[in-house]
Amino acid sequence: MNTPTLPSSRDDCLARDAADPLQPLRAQFDIAEGLIYLDGNSLGVAPRATAARVQQVLRDEWARDLIRSWNTAGWMDLPARIGNKIGRLIGAAPGECLVADSTSLNLYKVLSAALGLAGAAGAAAGARRVIVSERSNFPTDLYIAQSLAKQHGCTLQLVDDAAELPGLLAGLAGRLAVLMLTQVNYRSGARHDMAALGAAAHAAGGLVIWDLAHSAGAIEVDLHRDGADFAVGCGYKYLNGGPGAPAFVWAHPRHAQGFWQPLSGWLGHAAPFRFSPDYQPAPGIARYLCGTPPILSLAALECGVDTVLAAEPLGGMAAVRAKSVALSELFITLAEARCGALGVRLASPREAALRGSQVSLSLAPPLHEAGYAVMQALIARQVIGDFRAGDPARLHAVPHLLRFGFTPLYIGHTQVWDAVHQLQQVLAGGEWRDARFQQQAAVT
Numbered sequence: 001m002n003t004p005t006l007p008s009s010r011d012d013c014l015a016r017d018a019a020d021p022l023q024p025l026r027a028q029f030d031i032a033e034g035l036i037y038l039d040g041n042s043l044g045v046a047p048r049a050t051a052a053r054v055q056q057v058l059r060d061e062w063a064r065d066l067i068r069s070w071n072t073a074g075w076m077d078l079p080a081r082i083g084n085k086i087g088r089l090i091g092a093a094p095g096e097c098l099v100a101d102s103t104s105l106n107l108y109k110v111l112s113a114a115l116g117l118a119g120a121a122g123a124a125a126g127a128r129r130v131i132v133s134e135r136s137n138f139p140t141d142l143y144i145a146q147s148l149a150k151q152h153g154c155t156l157q158l159v160d161d162a163a164e165l166p167g168l169l170a171g172l173a174g175r176l177a178v179l180m181l182t183q184v185n186y187r188s189g190a191r192h193d194m195a196a197l198g199a200a201a202h203a204a205g206g207l208v209i210w211d212l213a214h215s216a217g218a219i220e221v222d223l224h225r226d227g228a229d230f231a232v233g234c235g236y237k238y239l240n241g242g243p244g245a246p247a248f249v250w251a252h253p254r255h256a257q258g259f260w261q262p263l264s265g266w267l268g269h270a271a272p273f274r275f276s277p278d279y280q281p282a283p284g285i286a287r288y289l290c291g292t293p294p295i296l297s298l299a300a301l302e303c304g305v306d307t308v309l310a311a312e313p314l315g316g317m318a319a320v321r322a323k324s325v326a327l328s329e330l331f332i333t334l335a336e337a338r339c340g341a342l343g344v345r346l347a348s349p350r351e352a353a354l355r356g357s358q359v360s361l362s363l364a365p366p367l368h369e370a371g372y373a374v375m376q377a378l379i380a381r382q383v384i385g386d387f388r389a390g391d392p393a394r395l396h397a398v399p400h401l402l403r404f405g406f407t408p409l410y411i412g413h414t415q416v417w418d419a420v421h422q423l424q425q426v427l428a429g430g431e432w433r434d435a436r437f438q439q440q441a442a443v444t
């Protein structure tokens with residue numbers, strides 16, 4: 001990749017931000033002046049439009065128009081309408097992507113469907129019964145896979161290092177049911193090669209499911225080009241849909257009809273308002289709906305997705321990605337230059353092409369246990385990232401991480417500069433040792 005020169009002073013950063021074509025997008029967000037929010041990979045910032053839109057749904061569509069709004073306000077169309085908008089960010093054609101339920105539930109649906117297509121859901125001889133993922137995948141993905149493996153008598157095989165995947169997949173030819181991965185790792189920000197791994201899974205006779213929780217709205221994704229079979233993703237991270245926002249689900253059109261997903265609720269029926277006692281799945285992705293969609297949450301999610309689509313006339317996801325890379329490179333360079341001697345180590349891939357939109361840092365001994373307190377001290381200085389615990393027994397291999405997400409819609413170069421300055425202050429002064437930063441809250 002052609003890396004532009006990095007700004008070398010705070011004034012350089014200010015100039016870079018002033019010339020940034022994406023800079024106007026920040027005004028879309030309701031974010032306190034002076035707050036440096038580097039946690040959009042966990043919970044995106046509230047769009048300004050959301051409060052008014054949700055108010056309108058409450059007041060006009062619900063309170064005034066009541067049940068008529070299912071038709072008159074287009075409530076029934078929201079899952080497909082917002083799904084189509086998200087589809088534009090991930091290379092899905094209209095009608096292929098749907099908003100429904102949570103990422104966990106959608107994983108359950110698509111993994112069930114993929115196992116069904118592999119024959120693993122039945123007792124047939126020759127069925128493919130191995131699910132492959134990686135140990136560092138997000139826990140809910142692994143838990144859902146464990147549950148379905150148990151239910152269908154499949155095995156779940158996990159790799160510790162993504163480099164093992166091609167060899168493992170080749171060795172499972174004829175036995176692989178599904179390769180199920182999160183494209184961008186929630187801990188390290190490391191990004192898989194979707195096309196190469198998809199091809200390897202297909203060569204072994206399996207299907208591939210991608211969790212796009214840290215991809216959608218963060219990096220360019222092209223599910224068709226890169227040979228995906230199924231995908232799911234999250235509405236409240238880079239899509240700014242609000243806490244617990246509904247998630248999305250995509251199936252390649254050649255699979256969408258191939259199998260009944262197991263959560264066969266009435267709204268995934270071909271004709272819900274016929275109230276038939278017998279389930280007949282709706283054609284295509286619509287069968288991935290289960291129950292009544294959460295309209296207030298969908299209204300908020302649509303505002304969030306619109307903040308990302310607002311980048312389309314400004315260069316779209318290519319421009320968002322280019323700025324994300326620039327911000328991440330600046331962060332890494334500054335963090336190593338200014339905080340390296342204080343114990344900070346890069347815990348994400350160094351090469352931009354191998355990362356998503358997040359950079360993780362770890363702390364070298366003797367600070368290797370101090371990550372949580374350091375992050376708390378940083379948050380007290382108005383720089384919000386988050387902390388992900390490592391494996392206490394093997395901190396050298398799975399270290400505690402300080403995570404920093406770079407959402408180019410509302411983060412600029414100057415904030416990156418200032419964030420590293422604050423980190424340096426926290427470490428150099430030892431203020432993280434203060435007792436108030438040691439108290440672990442329930443949510444880190």
Ligand SMILES: *Cc1c(COP(=O)(O)O)cnc(C)c1O
Nearest residue numbers: 102103104138182186211213234
């Ligand atoms: C955030 C995230 C989820 C969240 O799942 P929920 O069902 O919304 O709680 C799932 N998978 C990955 C990879 C995530 O990063």
